[in-house]
């Protein structure tokens with residue numbers, strides 16, 4: 024029995040380290056997109072620039088929603104440690120709802136830009152904007168999908184060793200996306216509107 | 219319904235049709251033979267679904283060897299064109315085809331030959347050398363392999379359906395943009411590399427974690443075999459550089475499919491940014507390939523000199539220095555593109571600095587041989603050939619690191635000669651040495667020496683005949699990617715010599731094929747035990763062939779050359795065994811690869827419904843695999859079975 028626990032521990036350790044390494048590679052992916060955005064920020068080709076189209080209140084709302092979802096995600100991890108299944112489920116559901124809200128706002132923003140004629144085809148600046156922010160959005164979407172699958176597992180099977188591992192790294196993932204968003208908020212929206 | 223796919227996608231020109239028919243017949247022949255001998259089930263159960271890194275490694279190498287043959291065929295076509303048809307009015311190889319061929323040659327050789335053999339050898343050797351039973355994430359390993367295969371199939375399908383990129387192996391925009399390359403060629407290039415690249419990235423993560431967490435007890439970092447160190451450096455580079463490639467390819471593809479303007483020449487796009495990004499990946503990439511080759515040579519030189527590797531610590535520092543520095547030199551690939559004198563000077567100096575740790579390694583190998591009892595087996599010959607060839611290639615590289623000189627050499631055949639010097643003399647010679655060296659560990663018999671030596675000499679002389687003329691031609695002003703030139707320039711003689719060199723290389727390849735076939739035939743006579751070269755590191759401590767679980771016991775190691783030390787102290791293995799858990803076979807990797815292939819293919823041809831469908835299938839496969847609990851993915855080999863296996867593989871005595 025103790026051997027089994029040892030093996031579980033080793034697995035958790037490997038999975039966590041592996042996920043950290045993966046996050047580092049994802050970080051570099053975003054770094055490439057950020058660098059591109061920085062270069063193309065002013066390449067508006069006669070179209071609108073950052074200051075013309077971004078609305079800070081909206082971006083701030085998104086930021087707050089994501090921050091709160093990081094908090095609920097933290098609650099989930101605490102529940103996991105306490106092996107409190109109900110807390111885990113509730114926190115997962117809350118995180119999910121907040122994630123959906125965030126995505127909805129983002130999609131709304133994108134749709135508005137497109138409707139106003141400022142799609143990704145208009146200028147290099149807009150291509151870079153849609154790609155950078157959209158890549159983050161895709162990550163969120165992926166995270167939500169992942170969350171649903173795990174929610175089903177937790178509800179039906181309880182906190183199995185595997186889902187425990189997965190939830191642990193999901194926590195890392197979600198905080199990471201929060202962090203990336205803070206950068207997006209600062210570099211794209213704040214500095215953009217200030218420029 | 220089928221996007222841009224229609225009957226006009228089928229090949230028109232006779233050379234391509236010949237290639238497709240030849241390749242198609244070969245595939246058909248294999249399929250027919252497999253069906254006739256009823257081997258599909260066996261293949262699926264024992265190989266395709268296996269999560270055993272030893273088997274995955276062998277599959278990587280098998281794929282890479284087939285791709286090497288394709289890459290060589292492409293190279294022979296290029297050479298034939300330049301030696302024979304370049305000065306005449308008509309040629310069977312049209313200018314457009316010529317461009318596709320050099321693009322395919324470069325792409326295939328780097329991504330599907332060099333990367334393939336390197337990942338293959340890492341899979342085979344790394345877990346054994348760190349005394350582990352597996353890699354950190356066995357399923358992920360299989361997925362990586364299948365993504366590699368998916369990319370490989372995609373690039374070869376381009377021969378039969380549509381076209382391949384005509385924009386060189388790095389597809390610079392704006393040439394690779396929609397405006398100048400509206401066809402499917404660039405898209406094939408993008409998706410083939412994107413899919414294989416993600417596979418490589420996942421492998422990088424996997425092997426890093428394997429090295430960090432799976433080492434045998436007692437094996438501190440400074441006790442790791444030097445091959446492991448070199449893989450560590452290489453995989454760090456994979457983890458840092460491949461995300462840049464992923465992002466860059468994604469942006470190029472967004473330009474092409476969604477009409478974005480990252481790299482277009484209008485609406486604010488910036489083609490130079492692509493060049494920067496692609497080389498920020500591309501330069502580390504060459505070190506991703508060469509570092510493991512260095513590691514292989516380190517093992518070989520120590521073993522065949524029967525000495526400890528000279529300067530272990532300096533080797534480690536050299537690897538780490540190269541790892542870090544390789545991110546600081548990318549601009550040397552485009553000195554001529556107007557970055558300005560100071561920037562050029564910085565990158566020129568950095569490039570020269572990176573040559574220093576490389577030089578340290580060469581000296582260390584030589585000092586390892588010094589006063590050793592050197593036995594000149596084939597791998598040692600590859601090493602000697604490498605040491606000379608690679609050093610000369612290094613010198614020509616440092617020459618081009620001087621921006622002023624590079625203005626003259628840039629994009630000339632001098633450059634082509636330089637990088638082949640490094641990549642053939644370094645990477646290929648390294649993996650040939652490695653395969654010969656480790657072959658008996660997995661096969662139970664060694665490769666025939668005489669034939670191996672014949673292959674070596676053909677490759678060595680073939681290489682020099684094929685590429686020295688290119689150095690000279692470069693000086694004379696011949697640029698790369700040239701399919702015709704004026705006869706009055708007097709270049710043809712040198713091109714003919716280069717063509718003869720390629721024939722010599724092909725003869726070397728022929729000897730290698732014969733060597734393998736003959737050795738399999740004579741395997742009884744060539745049979746060897748588990749430690750044929752009197753090895754030093756842990757892979758030689760396993761039985762031959764290596765048991766599924768690699769090691770029955772996981773005793774702590776004390777020494778850097780752990781197996782050597784164990785042999786000296788004559789420690790006896792205990793005969794008490796315990797249960798061993800290993801991952802079960804699964805088809806998940808193959809399904810993921812298939813889905814990725816369909817996604818790539820569908821996007822290339824703009825068959826959007828199919829792409830979406832395949833994406834959903836992919837998500838489904840991944841979810842299904844997430845839902846499997848640990849008990850369902852593992853099998854237990856009982857202590858009694860282990861005991862029986864050990865007895866069978868090691869004989870009654872051990």
Ligand code: HEM
Pocket residue numbers: 290293294296297320321323324325327328331332385386387388634638641642646684697698699700720723
């Ligand atoms: C083994 C014999 C080989 C021969 C005879 C050969 C020959 C050639 C030739 C003739 C070219 C075109 C040069 C030109 O631009 O005029 C070329 C390009 C190239 N080769 Fe090789 N090659 C060989 C092996 C390799 C290997 C092993 C690799 C890499 C692992 C490689 C990578 C490349 C690359 C990246 C290019 C540049 C393609 C481009 O211009 O976009 N080659 N090679």
Ligand SMILES: [Cu+2]
Pocket residue numbers: 500501504547548550551
């Ligand atoms: Cu370089």
